[in-house]
Amino acid sequence: MYYYESSRRRRKGVYLWIIVLVIAVIILNAPAVRRSKPLRAVRIIANNVLFPFKYVFNAAYGGSTSGARGFFRLKGIQKENEQLKAEIKEYKTKIVLLDEFSRENEKLRGALNFRSKSMISRLLPAEIIGMSGSNWFNIIEINRGSADKVATDSAVINSEGLVGRVFDVSQYSSKVLLITDPSSAVSVLDAVTGDMGIASGNSIGPLKIRYMSATAAVKIGDKIITSGMSDIFPKGVIVGVVRSVNKKDYDIFQKVDVDPAVNFSRLDKVFVITR
Amino acid sequence: MKKIKIVICIILVYLLQITVISRLSVFGVKADLLLIVTTLFAVTYGAEEGFLMGLFCGLVQDLCGGSFYMQTISKAILGFLIGTFKESVFGTEEGVALTAVAVATVTNFILELTILFFFFGRPVASPLVLAVTLGISCLYNSLLAPLFYPVVKFGSRLVME
Numbered sequence: 001m002y003y004y005e006s007s008r009r010r011r012k013g014v015y016l017w018i019i020v021l022v023i024a025v026i027i028l029n030a031p032a033v034r035r036s037k038p039l040r041a042v043r044i045i046a047n048n049v050l051f052p053f054k055y056v057f058n059a060a061y062g063g064s065t066s067g068a069r070g071f072f073r074l075k076g077i078q079k080e081n082e083q084l085k086a087e088i089k090e091y092k093t094k095i096v097l098l099d100e101f102s103r104e105n106e107k108l109r110g111a112l113n114f115r116s117k118s119m120i121s122r123l124l125p126a127e128i129i130g131m132s133g134s135n136w137f138n139i140i141e142i143n144r145g146s147a148d149k150v151a152t153d154s155a156v157i158n159s160e161g162l163v164g165r166v167f168d169v170s171q172y173s174s175k176v177l178l179i180t181d182p183s184s185a186v187s188v189l190d191a192v193t194g195d196m197g198i199a200s201g202n203s204i205g206p207l208k209i210r211y212m213s214a215t216a217a218v219k220i221g222d223k224i225i226t227s228g229m230s231d232i233f234p235k236g237v238i239v240g241v242v243r244s245v246n247k248k249d250y251d252i253f254q255k256v257d258v259d260p261a262v263n264f265s266r267l268d269k270v271f272v273i274t275r
Numbered sequence: 276m277k278k279i280k281i282v283i284c285i286i287l288v289y290l291l292q293i294t295v296i297s298r299l300s301v302f303g304v305k306a307d308l309l310l311i312v313t314t315l316f317a318v319t320y321g322a323e324e325g326f327l328m329g330l331f332c333g334l335v336q337d338l339c340g341g342s343f344y345m346q347t348i349s350k351a352i353l354g355f356l357i358g359t360f361k362e363s364v365f366g367t368e369e370g371v372a373l374t375a376v377a378v379a380t381v382t383n384f385i386l387e388l389t390i391l392f393f394f395f396g397r398p399v400a401s402p403l404v405l406a407v408t409l410g411i412s413c414l415y416n417s418l419l420a421p422l423f424y425p426v427v428k429f430g431s432r433l434v435m436e
Contacts, residue, residue: 014326014355021330021351025344029395046338050290057294131297132340133289135305135408136391136399139340141293175340182398203400204303204408265300 047170054129054173055143062268123271124148126156129173138181138201138264140164144272145172153232155273161238161261162186162226163270174272179207179239180264187230188239190216191223199224199239199258206243209256216254218245224258234273280434282331288312289335304411306419307380309336309346313354314379315420315427318372320435322358329354343395349386353379376420380413 027033130141144150146169156163156176164184168175177184180201188199188209195216197209212218222242228235238261246255292308299306309332317325333350337343357379388405391397399405 011322011359014323017326017330018348018352018355021348025348025390028344043338050286050339053286053290054294057290061295061298130293131305133292133297133305133307133309133336134340134346134387135307135412136387137340182400200398201400203404205404265303 043168044170047173051129051143051170051172054141058127058129122274124150124274126270126272128268128270135203138164138178138184138203140176140178140267140270142174142176142270142272143172145170145174147171149274150174150272151275154275155233155237156270157237157273158262158267158270160263161240162233163262163267165232166272176270178264179262180204180260186233186239187227188224189227190218190242191225192219193217193222196227196229197256206257206259207240209258210253212254212256214247214252214254218242218254218256220245277434281328282335284430284434285309285312285328285331285335288332289339293339301411301415302407304408304415306412306415307383308419308423309333310350310353310379310383311376311416311420311423312427313350314357314376315372315424316431317354317358318361318375319428319431320358321361322355325354325358326351327354343391343397345387345390345395348390349383352386353383356382370421372424373417373420377413377417380416381409384409384412 028039033039124144126142126144128140129143132139142156150166150169152166152169154166156165162179164176164178164181166174167177178201179186179199180203182201182203184201186199187196189196193216195212195218197212199207199209202208209224220242224239224242226233226235226237226239240258240260243257243259248254288308296308297305313325313329313332316328329350329352330347333347336346336350340346357375361375388399392399400408
């Protein structure tokens with residue numbers, strides 16, 4: 001009898017705690033409180049304290065997987081080596097050409113009085129030290145922060161294309177919202193036709209392009225690139241390739257699905273475009 | 276001392292989640308180790324302890340991930356619910372713990388969807404993607420649960436005694 005009463009009393013306590021929690025979360029998510037300095041400071045401290053541990057865990061995991069992968073790939077390593085050497089030669093030639101184009105471009109921009117800073121000089125290499133544990137958020141954490149001059153809304157790319165944008169900066173690490181996140185929105189255009197739209201994520205699977213005019217002549221296989229209409233993403237970074245186009249006679253917009261250029265399941269190194 | 280040990284264990288599980296488990300996704304869907312730990316802890320120790328474990332797990336995730344503090348609420352409620360119904364519905368055996376994790380995954384999904392979409396109006400994936408995510412994560416978490424059950428049992432015995 002006594003046990004049941006004490007158990008009931010303790011459960012009542014938990015119900016009370018749940019109500020307090022709900023109220024606390026509502027208050028904590030109010031825009032003014034969410035952006036307040038003390039709350040941000042708590043999050044930055046938590047991230048800074050955990051940063052070395054994340055680094056160690058990540059290095060241990062990276063080391064073990066690359067070791068295992070290397071062991072199984074030893075067989076084809078010589079062939080791969082020759083292939084890579086050939087690719088390096090090809091890229092070196094392309095780099096020489098690109099340097100020439102870049103110099104010419106800078107000269108022309110200078111002649112037109114355009115204030116510019118080469119994008120290549122602003123690329124900051126970063127490693128991924130963590131990924132969001134939740135399926136609701138497509139977020140990665142990188143090992144660069146305000147100490148490396150990373151700022152909120154810096155674009156993040158890799159050799160394949162657009163990865164996302166920085167949305168939260170701590171001293172030594174930053175959080176990046178991937179373009180596959182449903183809350184992400186990128187102004188894009190069809191590289192072939194020049195038609196514009198807004199690409200947003202769908203968590204898993206292809207990106208969705210909204211507000212693409214029904215009269216746009218988008219075709220399957222077209223490359224989709226950033227439009228450069230926002231301050232965040234530079235123009236011309238590849239976002240993906242059109243997978244499907246769904247056009248209805250009575251709609252003013254068409255539905256376009258795009259396969260992201262970046263393989264997000266194998267993401268390990270990225271570049272932050274510093275501002 | 277017991278509380279410090281619990282917090283250290285939760286932080287270790289969180290680090291394992293964001294560095295290793297999140298990379299081992301199946302069709303882009305990640306397993307939720309902190310959900311598994313909360314559920315198994317609630318199955319072993321009951322409602323109040325499950326509530327506290329869920330509360331701390333969610334708080335660590337939200338503080339370090341910056342995600343609307345929804346996981347603090349959802350995991351705390353989840354720990355409490357699983358602990359409350361453990362005797363009448365699940366029992367305490369390994370096979371039943373697997374069912375508990377499946378039920379916990381669905382409950383957590385509904386709670387988080389309610390908080391994110393209906394409460395804060397954050398955009399979420401399309402209904403088809405949500406259904407696929409729920410199905411895969413339910414299966415994935417349930418299959419991982421028997422592997423982690425002995426570890427959670429052993430760890431919690433060390434911490435709680």
